[in-house]
Amino acid sequence: MSRIRGLIITADDFGLHPRVNEAVERAHCEGLLTSASLMVGARAAADAIERARRLPSLRVGLHLVLADGFATLNASRIPDLVNHAGRFGDAMVRDSIRFFFLPRVRSQLEQEIRAQFEAFAATSLPLDHVNTHKHFHLHPTVLSLVLKVGREFGMRAMRLPLEPDAPSGLRPWITLVKARLDHHGIVHNDHVIGMTQSGQMDEAAWIRALERLPNGVTEIYSHPAIAGEGAEPVTQSMTGYRPADELAALVSPRVAAAMHATGAVRGGFADIFSDAFRCARRMENRIGTD
Template sequence: MSRSAARALIVTADDFGLDVRVNRAVERAHRDGVLTSASLMVSAPAAGDAVERARRLPGLRVGLHLVLADGPAMSSAAEIPALVGADGRFGDAMVRDGFRFFFLPAVRTQLAREIRAQFEAFAATGLTLDHVNAHKHFHVHPTVLSLVLSIGREYGLEAIRLPFEAHAPWWLAPWIALMRARLARAGIAHNDYVVGIANTGGMDEAVVLDALAALPEGIGEIYCHPAEPGAPGQGPISSSMREYRHADELAALLSPRVAAAMAGIPRGGFADVCGAGVAGISGPSAAQGRRL
């Protein structure tokens, strides 16, 4: 089996729309580098700018990056008071919120409303929905996943990121296994593995090259958080990403060495590498139908 037949890659930038510096990096990395996909935060401050850029880039596959933690909601604070503060932002107490999603029906009702609002906002852009994932991988939560699957069907959902990485924390394994099984039952396409969890914020050229040298068979998604440097004195992209090396991640996506290491491996968005989207792909992914 040839390398190109056994493997395919999706190269994704998350947080599209968070800041114009992110948007510029996404556009540049797609035009001049190896980036094939971006995940859009529809409620983020620079979402409109991101959509305008995406419309100029027909080859860029764009998905929905659901924000249910550490970011602004699409709904008003009055509509979802159990989920956000008076400023309309989600907090970052994900364990607490995860329990509330599961056990409190009133909270679930508001959660469903917000997930629908974000799908609706994406649909309003006119962009084709390539995939769905969530900020900080909150879509692994079984309640969130149930709502994404049920609501997403109405908006053309066909693929979801499976955030499985070989070196992920041990406690994540049973949740990933459950998610994998549920996606298979639902007929929703997904990748086999990701590269980006262990080195979040530090996906520089060396890290990406090491990952490419040891790619397993199947469909992989390399995801990162590129951004162009800000002006002198300009603050971080986000207070929760102060330590992220956004410029180094952009440099990796533009690296000729990275491009050379990917030569011969089919690449694209989820739609491009699903089923007949990549001719000749076989191996563990092909055996499960809609699974990528």
């Protein structure tokens, strides 16, 4: 097994709120953040895009929202997906069944996925990666549509939500996702950290993760935000999250020292899966078998 490590450090929900956008910029300029996943239909997306354009070293990907957030298309075009305000619900089990069995719903889903890719393309930002809010691409129908539409927009990388401590019931689905990404030539991380401690990736969590960093390519993601007044969450679905602590971890000297000690190559998906990195991995694997 290769000892070379690649490390992708991502902030999800870029565009969700100005406090999130400010945290992303600070974590990239003053800390360890290498990439961010953009919600193109979110209320603060325009502010996020403006910040990303002045941060060319920040790798930006598309964070497809198909649950618990706002759609890109008008509600009248996708009435089976959103409420009158254009917002997806959070009944993901119910929606999963509808996506699979109802052609009408599936057609609207494809239209919305395409609209989000189109909105990202309109930013003129390079598409570093694609992932989904709440990891909805574990659903086979969603994944099929993302692969179909994403191919048209130059999608080259996706997040594989494979975490060592993930529930065992997810593993068969993750194995299928990996096989399909490999079949379609879509690069992906080997491991992910941030699922089981979503909203709780503070300094201590980061240091523990880095001390146990596996070989291969690992993506660590979190949800940083600047602290608001009182205990007000960025959004109600993030009640209980500690985004200010997650931001503090991304600019922590202790975390930076722990990261340096791993010897990992750090960057976005485009950097980690560059020809130079892949060549180095092949060379080390060859040496290991001699």
